[in-house]
Amino acid sequence: MAQKWQRIQKRLRAELGEDVFTSWFGRVELESLEDGCLQVSVPTKFLSKWLRSHYSEHLLKCCSAEFDNVERLEFRVRQPHDAVRMKQQPAGGTAERQPAPAAQPSAARPAVDTRTGCEGFEGSPLDTRFTFESFLVGNANRLAHAAALQVVESAGEETSRYNPLYLHGKVGLGKTHLLHAIAWGVKQRKPNAKLLYLTAERFMYSFAEALQSRGGPAYKDRLRNIDVLLIDDMEFLQGRTFQQEFCHTLNSLIDGGKQVVVAADCVPMQLEGFDARMRSRLAGGLVAELGAMDYDLRHQILKRRVQDKAAEDPGFQIPDAVIDFLASELTEGGRELEGAITRIHAAYKLTAQPVTLETAEHIIADLVRGKEPKRIKIDDILRVVTKHFGVNRSDLLSSRRNRSIVRPRQIGMYLAKSLTSRSLPEIGRRFGGRDHTTVLHAIRKVDELIETDTALREDVEILKRLLRD
Known part of the structure; x- marks a missing residue:
């Protein structure tokens, strides 16, 4: 068996290339062959899932050429003590390296002013790492990024195209990064512009302090002379007095042609505790979402x-x-x-x-841990696919060959193979009694189209998200 497995490995390396073989098959081991089932072992659950969904057909083909009556593959995740034994084997292992030398301290950088503020205001500090150059753009944040760039380009002009700019999205998707990038961009492009970046908490604290010192009117006047106001974590702006004052400031700045950018974790109409007038004003500019990263x-x-x-x-x-x-x-x-x-x-x-x-x-x-996807059923796939593409379930399972039916059917089969553990024959039976070769053709067809058809690729990603959520 060992010699046959070596020939299988040699064939995989030749057909897939050295990089793919090393990355995905370098630590695959042959375990046993019994009753037509060839069992191989891998070190991690991820590798098992990846090989099963991407290379199981290819591996099964190579194994069938060496072993008689191989009908299916089974992937087993090796236990930790197996991994220890592997490390003790000199052949095929990775030699331990010496500890990496400590990085040499870099030359001292010139101090960068990370503050924003003017007219006696002290804004929240900026992070020097959060610039447009370090912000990576994808489908989920393209609109928000383009709008933020436009804000910088129009800073200081009499009219702003998107005012207010309202950025929203869940935690960790880049809202604060874009606010800081806008601030750095304005500071570079318009050094004399009156720029103020505040978190909602900082705004409440400074306003409360002004009221206690009886400097409320002067505070309001100074705040309304700002050229660019950036407010982060808007959802934390609580209290009727604070919200009313911010609403007056927002109206004054926008009416005066000054730029306002706000970031929050939800759309304006979902801000709890805010009155309808303020939510409407925030929604009146450009609302841009930073969605889940693909x-x-x-x-x-x-x-x-x-x-x-x-x-x-x-x-x-x-x-x-x-x-x-x-x-x-x-x-x-x-x-x-x-x-x-x-x-x-x-x-x-x-x-x-x-x-x-x-x-x-x-x-x-x-x-x-705790993020294991829920068990997805083929019935779930049929339901989501028919709803997304606006087709009837009976048509999807029928023998109809209309393009409007064939493509959703193929995508459904592709999702069934990707998201469930069902075999090709079983998927074929659930999709109207089709042969397993039809299912395999559909999977390969969708795989090809994903590489070239952006719209189809987005449809597949949306459907996967709907099924996993």
Whole structure:
């Protein structure tokens, strides 16, 4: 069996290329062959899921060429003590490296003024890392990014195209980053502009302090002379007095042609405790969402964070397979992604061990734990697909060949293979009694179209999100 497995590995390497083979098959081991079931083992659950959904057909084909009567594959996740034994084997293992030398301290940078404020105001501090150059753009944040750039370009002009600009999205999706980027952009483009960046909490504190010192009227007058006002965490602006004062300030600034940018975790109409007039005024400008990051954007962010760490520590690197794993498993937002890279880098520095899929899965286990996707049924897929494309379930399961029916049917089969553990014959039976070769053709067709058809790729991502949520 060992010689046959070596021939299978050689064929996989030749057909898939060295990079793909090393990333996904380098730690796959042959376990047993019994009753037509070939069992292989892998070190992590992620690798098992990835191979099952992306390469099971290819691997089964290669194995069938060497072994008689192989009908199916089974992936087993090796236990930790198995991994220990693997590390003790010299063949095929990764040699332990010496601890990476400590990064040399960089030359002292000139001090950067991170404050905003004028007319006696002291704004909240800015983060020098949060610039337009470091903001990565994807489908989820493209509109918000473009609008923020437009705010900088029109700063100081008599009229602003988008006023107020209202940015909203869940935690960790880049709202604060864009506010800081706007502030840095305005400071660079219009150094004399009166710019003020405040969190809602800072605004309430400064206004309350002004009222206590009986400086309320002067405070209001100074605030309304600001050229660009940036308010973060708007949902935390609580209290009727504070909200009324902000509403008056908002109206005064907008009517005077001054730019206002607000960030919150929800759309204006969902701000709790705000009166209808204020919600309406906030919704009257451009409302731009920073949506959930898709896989491609998460992958970009992870690659950038690894590059940042490598600039500080030249010996640090993370294999592409680990980046793929992190991008697939961590879906909450940018802070979670940055935290994962920070953890992995710390482990690399402290243990002097190379970064592998196995170590990465262990390091971020608490981030992934509890996020196991719900069990998705083919009935769920049929329901969501028919609703999304506006077709009848009976048509989807029928023999009709209209393009408007065929494409949703193929996408449904693709999702059934990607999101469930059902076999090709069973998927075919659930989709109107079709042959497994029809299902396989549909899966390959959708795989091809995802690479070239943006609209279809977005449809598939939306459907996956609906099914997982």
